[in-house]
Amino acid sequence: MSHFSTVKTQLRKKEFLKQALIDLGYVPQEGENLVRGYRGQTVKAEMTVEMKQGGDIGFRFNEGTKSYELVTDLDLWKQSIPVERFLAQLTQRYALNTILESTTKEGFQVSEQKRNIDGSIELVVTRWDP
Amino acid sequence: MAQRTLRFKIRQDGRVEETVEGLVGDGCIELTEKLEAALGTVEQRKTTSEAFLRKEVQKQIIPAEIH
Numbered sequence: 001m002s003h004f005s006t007v008k009t010q011l012r013k014k015e016f017l018k019q020a021l022i023d024l025g026y027v028p029q030e031g032e033n034l035v036r037g038y039r040g041q042t043v044k045a046e047m048t049v050e051m052k053q054g055g056d057i058g059f060r061f062n063e064g065t066k067s068y069e070l071v072t073d074l075d076l077w078k079q080s081i082p083v084e085r086f087l088a089q090l091t092q093r094y095a096l097n098t099i100l101e102s103t104t105k106e107g108f109q110v111s112e113q114k115r116n117i118d119g120s121i122e123l124v125v126t127r128w129d130p
Numbered sequence: 131m132a133q134r135t136l137r138f139k140i141r142q143d144g145r146v147e148e149t150v151e152g153l154v155g156d157g158c159i160e161l162t163e164k165l166e167a168a169l170g171t172v173e174q175r176k177t178t179s180e181a182f183l184r185k186e187v188q189k190q191i192i193p194a195e196i197h
Contacts, residue, residue, distance in 0.1 A: 004177075005162065009144040010170035067170070091144025095169060099138055099146070102165045108136065119142040127134045 009095040010067035014047065016101070017059060017068055020093035021049060026057070033058070037073030045071050054078030096121055136162070145173075 011017045014030070021028040026049045034042040035058035045058025047068065055076030059068040070087060077083055100110070100123075108125035115121055137149040146169060150162060166172050 004150075004175070005146075005148045005166065005172055006174040007146045007148065007166055007169045008171045008173050009146055012170065013168055016168070088143045092140055092142060095140045095144050095146050098168050099140070099165065102168060103136060106164075108134075121138075121140040123138040123140065125136045125138075129132050129134055 009091050009098075010065065011059070011069075011091065011094055012067045013098065014068070016094050016097045017047060017090075019097050020090050021047075023093050023097070024089060035071055035073075038075055041073075043071055051078070092121065096123070099123060099125075146170075 011020075018028050018030065029048050029050070030046070032044055032046065033048040035045050035048055035056040036042055037055045043058065043060075045060045047059040049057040051057060055073035055078075058071045060071050061067070062069050070083070072083070074083060079086060081089070103125045106127070108127045110123065111126050112122065112124040133152055135151040137151070139147040141147070148162065148165075
């Protein structure tokens with residue numbers, strides 16, 4: 001039946017996480033890599049972004065929540081936006097890519113896509129069924 | 131021919147509001163379940179007025195882990 005859902009997006013699929021990072025202008029690397037933090041300390045992560053400035057950014061899969069989590073040394077955060085804003089942007093991009101890919105696979109076509117003044121993205125997809 | 135429409139509003143914090151139009155019966159749930167599984171946790175789901183126009187009684191199971 002027709003319905004209305006609200007979904008709290010989690011970074012679950014590696015390929016969409018990677019694409020979201022690329023869309024935001026980062027160069028992600030897959031595979032077990034080290035995230036560099038304060039005084040050369042490191043942690044392992046499954047997806048990493050080497051940063052020219054500040055500490056690296058990594059993503060580790062949390063078996064409990066079945067989603068990827070950010071791992072970085074917050075004391076070394078030198079990006080132009082705060083970490084919360086970075087995660088929000090990444091999650092929004094991830095959600096958009098996931099929706100586009102999944103609905104296209106199901107035969108839907110995008111009939112409208114726009115960005116609102118409040119920063120939200122509106123997307124309408126349609127399909128004709130016999 | 132019937133038109134199926136999915137409307138999404140992806141908020142700045144990544145939360146997604148999804149509205150499904152034109153789908154009758156469980157097909158609508160099936161279609162979006164896959165999508166919701168890839169996206170994350172469903173916080174809220176309610177049927178639109180359209181759902182009440184149908185004769186047959188519909189049942190839907192909402193996963194217990196909703197929070």
